[in-house]
Amino acid sequence: MTKKILFIIGSLRTKSFNRQLAAKCAEMLKEIGNVEIKTLDYTDVPFMNQDVETALPAAVSRVRAEVQASDAIWIFTPEYNFAVPGVLKNLLDWLSRPLVPGDFSSGTAVAGKKVTFCGVGGKNATKNVRADLKKLLDFIRMEVLCGEGNGFSADAAAFQSDILTLSDEDSAILRKQAEDFLKAV
Numbered sequence: 001m002t003k004k005i006l007f008i009i010g011s012l013r014t015k016s017f018n019r020q021l022a023a024k025c026a027e028m029l030k031e032i033g034n035v036e037i038k039t040l041d042y043t044d045v046p047f048m049n050q051d052v053e054t055a056l057p058a059a060v061s062r063v064r065a066e067v068q069a070s071d072a073i074w075i076f077t078p079e080y081n082f083a084v085p086g087v088l089k090n091l092l093d094w095l096s097r098p099l100v101p102g103d104f105s106s107g108t109a110v111a112g113k114k115v116t117f118c119g120v121g122g123k124n125a126t127k128n129v130r131a132d133l134k135k136l137l138d139f140i141r142m143e144v145l146c147g148e149g150n151g152f153s154a155d156a157a158a159f160q161s162d163i164l165t166l167s168d169e170d171s172a173i174l175r176k177q178a179e180d181f182l183k184a185v
């Protein structure tokens with residue numbers, strides 16, 4: 001059976017290394033199993049504001065529906081100042097809220113949803129953001145697969161060219177995560 005995987009990229013920039021990592025990962029997942037991969041577009045999701053929660057913005061309803069329709073999620077994220085980028089945190093905050101505004105028994109789009117993550121960053125290879133993200137995803141009751149995921153460092157050549165190249169060793173690490181993830185989905 002085809003597994004529907006939803007990618008979420010924690011960087012909005014077009015040439016994002018994390019977007020490039022996601023493209024490499026999509027190729028691997030397609031080689032390993034029967035998957036349908038979509039990347040969530042959440043650029044139109046407004047800032048979290050409880051004042052607008054009752055008349056839910058259309059963009060929030062849409063991203064919730066896309067999350068609900070997926071079998072599992074893979075987040076690719078950079079680290080911003082040792083923490084989760086604001087755009088990704090904002091999206092997760094919206095996804096963490098009850099489906100029926102004010103009714104905490106109505107469930108959320110993400111509770112119980114399988115998720116894994118990884119990231120490209122500087123020298124510390126997104127270590128801090130991945131630790132933070134694990135706590136956040138546990139808190140919003142997602143089922144986190146593959147622990148704190150894997151981190152990759154963009155080198156000087158990548159920062160100059162805006163092109164991410166993965167070493168054979170890094171490719172093998174990503175592939176192992178893709179295999180473990182698909183086994184669990």
Ligand SMILES: Cc1cc2nc3c(=O)[nH]c(=O)nc-3n(C[C@H](O)[C@H](O)[C@H](O)COP(=O)(O)O)c2cc1C
Nearest residue numbers: 011013016017018019078079080081082121122123
């Ligand atoms: C606001 C901001 C804060 C950053 N803080 C960190 C950081 O704490 N650790 C790190 O490794 N890189 C940091 N960086 C550099 C990013 O790792 C780098 O810009 C990376 O390319 C962003 O990911 P992307 O290519 O997917 O957009 C920061 C970048 C920005 C824009």
